[in-house]
Structures are given as C-alpha cells and as structure tokens.
Amino acid sequence: MAEKSTRQCILDTAEKLFALHGYHHTSLRKITGEAGVNLAAVNYHFGSKKALLEAIFEYHLVPLNRIRQENLKAVRDRSRRLNQPMEVADILRAFIEPTLRYRDSSSKTRYFIALVGQSMTETDDTVRRIFLRHLRPLGFLLYEILKEALPHLEPETLYWRLQCTVGAISHIMRLTGDMHITPEGIHPSQDAETLIEQLIPFLTAGLEAP
Amino acid sequence: MAEKSTRQCILDTAEKLFALHGYHHTSLRKITGEAGVNLAAVNYHFGSKKALLEAIFEYHLVPLNRIRQENLKAVRDRSRRLNQPMEVADILRAFIEPTLRYRDSSSKTRYFIALVGQSMTETDDTVRRIFLRHLRPLGFLLYEILKEALPHLEPETLYWRLQCTVGAISHIMRLTGDMHITPEGIHPSQDAETLIEQLIPFLTAGLEAP
DNA sequence: GTCTATAGATTGATAGAC
DNA sequence: GTCTATCAATCTATAGAC
Numbered sequence: 001m002a003e004k005s006t007r008q009c010i011l012d013t014a015e016k017l018f019a020l021h022g023y024h025h026t027s028l029r030k031i032t033g034e035a036g037v038n039l040a041a042v043n044y045h046f047g048s049k050k051a052l053l054e055a056i057f058e059y060h061l062v063p064l065n066r067i068r069q070e071n072l073k074a075v076r077d078r079s080r081r082l083n084q085p086m087e088v089a090d091i092l093r094a095f096i097e098p099t100l101r102y103r104d105s106s107s108k109t110r111y112f113i114a115l116v117g118q119s120m121t122e123t124d125d126t127v128r129r130i131f132l133r134h135l136r137p138l139g140f141l142l143y144e145i146l147k148e149a150l151p152h153l154e155p156e157t158l159y160w161r162l163q164c165t166v167g168a169i170s171h172i173m174r175l176t177g178d179m180h181i182t183p184e185g186i187h188p189s190q191d192a193e194t195l196i197e198q199l200i201p202f203l204t205a206g207l208e209a210p
Numbered sequence: 211m212a213e214k215s216t217r218q219c220i221l222d223t224a225e226k227l228f229a230l231h232g233y234h235h236t237s238l239r240k241i242t243g244e245a246g247v248n249l250a251a252v253n254y255h256f257g258s259k260k261a262l263l264e265a266i267f268e269y270h271l272v273p274l275n276r277i278r279q280e281n282l283k284a285v286r287d288r289s290r291r292l293n294q295p296m297e298v299a300d301i302l303r304a305f306i307e308p309t310l311r312y313r314d315s316s317s318k319t320r321y322f323i324a325l326v327g328q329s330m331t332e333t334d335d336t337v338r339r340i341f342l343r344h345l346r347p348l349g350f351l352l353y354e355i356l357k358e359a360l361p362h363l364e365p366e367t368l369y370w371r372l373q374c375t376v377g378a379i380s381h382i383m384r385l386t387g388d389m390h391i392t393p394e395g396i397h398p399s400q401d402a403e404t405l406i407e408q409l410i411p412f413l414t415a416g417l418e419a420p
Numbered sequence: 421g422t423c424t425a426t427a428g429a430t431t432g433a434t435a436g437a438c
Numbered sequence: 439g440t441c442t443a444t445c446a447a448t449c450t451a452t453a454g455a456c
Contacts, residue, residue: 006439006440021333023333045439118333124231156398160405163378164413165378167377167380171374171378172377188369198374199370201419201420202417203374204419205418238449250422252450252451253452425453427450427452429449430447435444436441438440
C-alpha cells in the first residue's frame with residue numbers, strides 16, 4: 001500500500017475490517033496496524049473513529065444511491081409515458097441491481113456492500129443512524145412507487161411486505177463466507193447475476209401475493 | 211424485583227438490555243445496576259458474561275425449538291399418512307407461529323424474541339455462534355422438508371430462497387419501536403396474528419415462485 | 421450469598437517532538 | 439504529515455472480608 005495515500009489506506013482497510021468484524025469490534029489500532037500507518041493518523045485525517053465511518057459511507061453511498069434513485073424514477077416515468085402499469089420486477093431491479101453490480105465491480109467494494117448489509121441491523125445506534133440517513137429518502141421513494149404499482153394492497157400490508165423485502169435483501173448482502181449455513185455439499189454461486197436472478201422472482205412473487 | 215431470586219433478576223434484566231442495546235453494548239454494570247444486585251453476582255451465579263447469555267438462550271430456546279421441530283415433523287407425517295403433498299404455507303406456519311406466539315405470551319418474552327432476531331446478524335462471533343448452535347438442526351430440518359415440498363426447485367434456488375425467508379423473518383422479529391421506518395402516518399399493528407398473516411402469504415408466494 | 425475494592429486489559433483520543 | 443508516549447475512560451473478572 002506504499003503508493004497510496006495514507007488517507008486512502010485507512011479508508012480501504014477500515015471498510016474491510018468494519019465489514020468483517022463490525023464497527024465496534026474493530027479498534028483503531030487494528031486498522032492502523034493492518035494499514036501500515038500510525039495510530040494517530042486516523043484522528044489527523046478524519047477527526048474521530050465515527051467520522052471515519054461517515055467518510056466511508058459518504059464515499060460509496062452518495063453516488064450509488066443517486067443511481068438507484070434515478071433508476072427508480074426512470075421506471076415510473078417510463079410507465080407514465082407509455083401509460084402502462086409498472087412491473088414490480090422492474091422496480092425491484094432498479095433498486096437492487098446497482099448495489100450488487102457495484103459489489104462485484106472490485107474486490108474492495110465487496111467489503112463495503114457487506115458492511116451496508118450489516119448496517120441496518122446493527123444493535124448500536126452509531127452505525128445504524130449513519131446508514132439510515134442515506135437510505136431513508138430512497139426507502140420512501142421505493143414505498144411510494146410500490147404503492148403506485150400495487151394499488152390494491154392495504155397500506156399496512158404493503159408496509160410489512162416492504163419490511164420483508166428489506167430484510168431479505170440486507171440478509172443476502174450480509175452473507176459473506178462464514179455466515180452461510182450450507183446444507184450438505186451445496187456451494188451456491190454468489191455473483192451479482194445469480195443473486196439478482198434469485199432475489200427478484202422471490203420478492204416479486206411475495207409482493208404480488210394475493 | 212425483591213421477591214425474585216437474584217439469579218432470575220439478572221436473567222430478566224439481561225435479556226431486556228441485550229435485546230434493546232445488543233450484547234456488547236450492555237455492560238455487566240448496567241445489568242446489575244438495573245437489576246438492583248451486586249456486580250459480582252453475575253460471575254457468582256453464571257461464571258461469566260458469555261455464560262449468562264448462554265443461559266438465556268438455553269432457557270427459552272430449548273423448549274421453543276422442540277415445539278417447532280415437532281410441528282415441522284407433524285406436517286411431514288400428516289402428508290405421508292394422507293399421501294398428499296405438503297403445503298408450503300403449513301411448513302412456514304409450523305416454523306414461525308410458535309415463535310411469534312411465544313413473543314406475545316408475556317412482556318418479557320417479547321424482549322427475548324427481539325434478541326433472537328438480532329442474533330443471526332450480530333457482527334460479533336460470540337452471540338451468533340451461541341444462537342446458531344440452537345438454530346442449525348432446525349434449519350436443516352426446514353431445508354429438508356421444503357426440498358420435499360418443492361421437488362422441482364434447483365437446490366441452489368431453494369438455498370437462496372431459504373436465505374431470503376430467514377432474512378425476512380429475522381428482520382421482522384428484530385423490529386422494535388425505533389427501528390421502524392414508517393412512511394407518513396402508518397402505525398402497523400405488531401401482534402402475533404397480524405405478523406403471521408402478513409409473513410406467510412409473502413414467503414409462501416416467494417418460495418413457490420416459478 | 422452478597423459485598424467492596426481492585427487487578428488487568430483494551431479502548432478512543434490527544435499532546436508535543438520531529 | 440508522521441511519530442511516540444500517554445491520558446482517561448471503559449470493560450470483564452476476581453480476591454477476600456463479612
């Protein structure tokens with residue numbers, strides 16, 4: 001890591017260790033040790049451990065969520081232009097696909113997406129709050145669009161089905177290696193294409209259930 | 211809490227605080243302070259913080275999982291006896307219903323079930339390992355029975371759909387108050403009946419998707 | 421069984437030399 | 439920008455009096 005800046009070294013190492021062991025079980029000493037930089041460098045470059053976490057989310061999630069938001073709106077606009085009802089599968093794809101493709105785009109983004117999958121279910125406020133700040137506007141948009149696509153559903157039913165959807169997606173994003181409970185000799189492929197093609201039919205059927 | 215034994219006071223307070231703030235963000239000082247007992251009492255009665263957590267899981271999960279296992283086997287036996295295929299909805303109900311009913315059976319079990327929902331997705335090994343020790347046999351049984359009920363599904367597809375199912379269920383179990391992202395003025399009811407009637411159609415449709 | 425007191429380890433953050 | 443050294447707070451676990 002000698003050619004990279006100290007700041008970038010810290011970012012890369014931190015997002016890997018946060019994803020593997022969680023924010024609170026990763027000490028600044030472990031991060032700076034593995035990154036090969038000085039302990040004090042974190043506070044010099046970022047200000048605090050929390051600010052380091054915020055910088056990681058900011059760096060990845062702002063551009064990624066902009067794409068997801070645009071994709072969602074494109075589905076709605078297209079349906080209005082053609083005067084056709086929206087397909088739930090298209091909505092889900094707009095929401096899920098950018099994330100999983102981003103995950104497969106490099107070895108480092110893989111760690112970040114696992115971190116995102118954890119964040120919603122973190123027991124501690126610190127991580128969850130930072131994450132929800134980024135997700136909330138997108139979640140509301142998704143809810144509104146799904147409400148439009150499934151107008152016959154009770155609001156409460158849609159709410160619970162959306163919660164199921166979010167739970168399933170974040171669980172899949174979180175799965176990395178040791179968390180698998182694989183029965184017998186199954187070694188499921190985990191590339192973006194496979195996951196997308198598995199997730200969308202499941203969730204579409206669930207959301208459209210009678 | 212004067213009438214209860216010190217041991218039971220610790221158990222009750224610990225499962226509440228573990229559920230609300232997570233295992234690692236709950237210190238023995240907070241537990242003993244709120245329980246009104248001495249700090250050293252935890253180590254006297256349980257041996258260690260980890261052993262306290264194990265005792266909590268043991269206490270609730272052994273009888274609960276025995277019921278779930280019996281229910282699952284009853285669905286399979288009934289189908290064999292009548293020589294009829296199993297219904298996915300019946301399988302899911304056997305798996306989900308005892309847990310949510312147990313949750314509503316008292317104000318204390320509610321905390322424990324929220325703790326269970328967190329445990330699968332804990333970033334730290336300690337909690338996850340203890341929980342998986344209890345879940346694993348039941349998870350394998352569920353997988354085998356679903357394989358029998360959905361024989362046309364590829365093993366890999368069934369695997370991913372089961373993961374989605376587990377993710378959705380644990381997410382719903384984990385939801386308590388502040389974790390909700392409720393759009394507009396929706397205040398969804400959270401009693402066991404409602405959750406069961408919301409979860410089962412969603413998951414059945416997802417698992418049976420083409 | 422219950423208590424006080426404390427050991428022993430780890431953490432995030434910072435002061436100050438270079 | 440980078441380093442060493444250290445502070446101050448937190449934690450689990452335990453020893454020993456009662």
